Structures are given as C-alpha cells and as structure tokens.
Amino acid sequence: MSDTPFCQCPVVPGPPRLVRGNTERERMPTVVVEQAADVAILLADRISATIARCVFEKGRCVLGLASGRTPIGIYRELVRRHVTGDLDFSRVATFNLDEYYPIDPANRRSYRYYMEENLFRHVNIDPSNAHMPDGSVHRDDVDGLCAAYEEMIRAAGGIDFQILGIGRTGHIGFNEPGSTPGSRTRLITLDAITRCDAASDFPDEVSVPAEAITMGIATILEAREIALIATGEHKADIVRRAIEEEPTAEVTASFLQGHAGTTAWLDRAAAGRLTRLRLADEGPG
Ligand code: F6R
Secondary structure: OOOOOOOOOOOOOOOOOEOOOOOOOOOOOEEEEOOHHHHHHHHHHHHHHHHHHHHHHHOOEEEEEOOOOOOHHHHHHHHHHHHOOOOOOOOEEEEEOEEEEOOOOOOOOOHHHHHHHHOHHHOOOOHHHEEOOOOOOOHHHHHHHHHHHHHHHHHOOOOOEEEEOOOOOOOOOOOOOOOOOOOOOEEEEOOHHHHHHHHHHOOOHHHOOOEEEEOOHHHHHOOOEEEEEEOOHHHHHHHHHHHHOOOEOOEHHHHHHHOOOEEEEEEOOOOOOOHHHHHHHHOOO
C-alpha cells in the first residue's frame, strides 16, 4: 500500500486484448491480457455481471474480497461504475480473505483500513454487510472468531464470487506453503517472503505482524466462482508453478486446479513464464 491507498493508475480505454497461444500445459482455464488495466476491466465486468445475476436470482450477492496491490485497479473500476450509477452494492455482502494479527482495524496498515479506503466508503454497501476477520481480538478469542467467520459465510449462503491474489510463496489468502486443502479460517504464521513483500507498507520488516487470520483453502474452494489474479513480472515464476505444475501444498494456489469454477486472469508480464508465452517467444519455426 502507498500513502494514498486509493489508486490513481489509469484505466486503459478500449476492449482488453487477449494474448493467445498453446494452452496444453495449463491445468486451469487461464485468460491472458496485455496489461494490468485490462485485467481490472475484465474482473470488474465479471463482478458486475455476478452481482446483477445473483441479485436477480436470489435477491443478494456475496463477494469474497482480497487486499494487496493486485485488486486496486478492480476496486477503482467498481467505484467508477457505482459513481456513474451503473453498479449498486445495496444487496451485496462481502467477506475478506484475511487480516494481519494483531492489528487494530483503525490502523492505516490494516486490511480493514485498506478496504474502507479503496472500496467500502466509496460505494453504497451496508457497513454491517462488509465482513473482515478482526485483527484486534484477544488471542484467547481467535479460534472462536474464526469459527464464527466460517458460520457467517455459511449463513450468508456461501460466496458467489471470490477474488484472489497470489503471493510470491504461492499463497492464496494467507495460506502459506504447507497449508492443506482441508484448512479452515485460522491464525497462521506468515512466511518470511510474505513479510518481506509487506515491509514497504510498514516502517520496516520487523514491524510487519508475524501472524494473520486467513480463510482456509477449504473455505476458499467452497466459493462458486473463483478468480486467481496476478499482474507483474515478479509473479511470473509462481504463476507458472500454480497453473502448470501438479497441485502441491508448497504452492497453495495450485489447489485451485481442483475447482471447476476457477479462472486465472493474468497480464502478459505475470504470464511470461507460461508455456503459451515461452513458445510464442520462440516463434513458429
Ligand atoms: C491479501 C491476500 C494475499 C494477496 C497476495 C498478493 O488479502 O489474501 O494473498 O492477495 O499476497 O498480494 P499483492 O496483490 O499485494 O501482490
């Protein structure tokens, strides 16, 4: 996160341009577009369509949301559509994937603060429908909070559309390497790489909380539709492992291969190590 969490990055006009190629090695449906801004438009389209369909069919829509840099352009586009009167959040409930622990929700480095700044305070969501794990509960109460979070998701009818970033450890949510497909919402120790990547949002690396509360892999896999989103060259290695290699607890995003409603959405830079891009680089001959 920067000092101004609300992203000012330009959204490119015109239809997103798809990057095609040989997809034989890809173990989940994958959409590659030229730029991160194209990813933002496509995801805003999917989310808008999901809200419209779910509200029509059952009177409400439940979104699973992520923090971090990746979804900022998506939130910006959703806010733009709301401001122009094209998107209504009055029947939307949200559940965020994770929150640092311990952290006060009012702390500007908390994911609660991030969500308020980047989405919630700009749209007409009922604040009581915008759910996040509370990073300020007493340690003795964390297990109860996690069980209650699972129950709240169930009571809301489950998640209709879940957006996910991917960490350089291959994590989704904060399900670091070793997390199992059966894992549920819980307290987890953050990987050293994850804390290093988060350091720019904090005064220094030691100030990054050592733990987080995260939805589990099983919780995530219960969502009806899942979008795994990655932008930027620094994600290219881990994206290839998640999409082209056998599922493994070493790269927990790879467990999404077993979920029929998952699509990976990538910009060209994040897709750069996929076979479809490497073969294209080698040319036809
Ligand atoms: C954040 C989350 C994480 C991030 C991932 C990528 O809520 O669940 O899994 O999505 O660490 O972070 P960025 O987008 O900052 O590269």
